[in-house]
Ligand SMILES: Nc1nc2c(ncn2[C@@H]2O[C@H](COP(=O)(O)OP(=O)(O)OP(=O)(O)O)[C@@H](O)[C@H]2O)c(=O)[nH]1
C-alpha cells in the first residue's frame with residue numbers, strides 16, 4: 492500500500508501556487524484552479540517511499556531450498572531526480588543467491604523493494620546501492636546483484652538535451668562478485 496499520509500499536501504499545494512505565479516501564470520484561471528491540489532496528490536505518490544521501510548516487504552520469506560540464482564528482470568519503475576525534480580525512469584534487474592539455509596522471498600517483493608527506494612528524491616547510483624543493501628540486510632543471501640538502466644528527463648527535456656541516452660548502474664555483493672557468477676548474471680540480465 493502506498494503510504495501518503497505523512498506528506499503535507501496543503502503545503503505542497505501552496506508551493507505549487509507560488510510556482511505558477513512565479514512563471515507568470517494565473518493560478519486562478521479555470522484550467523489551473525485544481526492544479527496545486529492535483530500536483531500535491533501526485534507528489535504524495537512520487538515520494539511515498541520516504542515513509543516506507545524495505546523490511547516490511549522482505550519479511551515474507553519461504554522455506555525453499557534453492558542455492559542458485561533467482562533473477563527478476565525488467566522491473567519497470569519511475570523515480571524523481573533529486574537535482575531537478577523531474578523523472579528518471581527505466582528498468583531494474585535484481586538477482587540473488589539465497590544463503591545457506593537462507594531466505595527466499597516472494598518475487599513481487601523484489602519489485603516492491605524497487606518502489607520503496609524509487610519513490611523518493613533520488614540519484615540512480617544511490618537507488619542501486621540501497622536496493623542491493625536492503626537485499627543483503629534482510630535476506631542474508633550469499634550474493635546479490637542489482638542493475639538499473641534509466642533515461643533521465645533532466646538530460647532529455649532540458650540542459651544537455653540528449654533524449655535516448657541511457658545510464659546503466661550496477662551494485663554487486665558477496666558471491667556474485669566472483670567473475671564467473673557475475674558474468675552469468677550479466678548475461679541473463681542483458682542477453683535479451
Ligand atoms: N551521478 C548522477 N548524476 C545525475 C543523476 N541525475 C541527474 N544527474 C546530473 O546531475 C548534474 C547536476 O549538475 P549541475 O551542474 O549542478 O546542474 P545543471 O546546471 O542543471 O546541469 P546540466 O544538467 O548539465 O544542465 C547533471 O550533470 C545531471 O546530469 C543521477 O542519478 N546520478
Ligand SMILES: [Zn+2]
Nearest residue numbers: 572574575645
Ligand atoms: Zn536531474
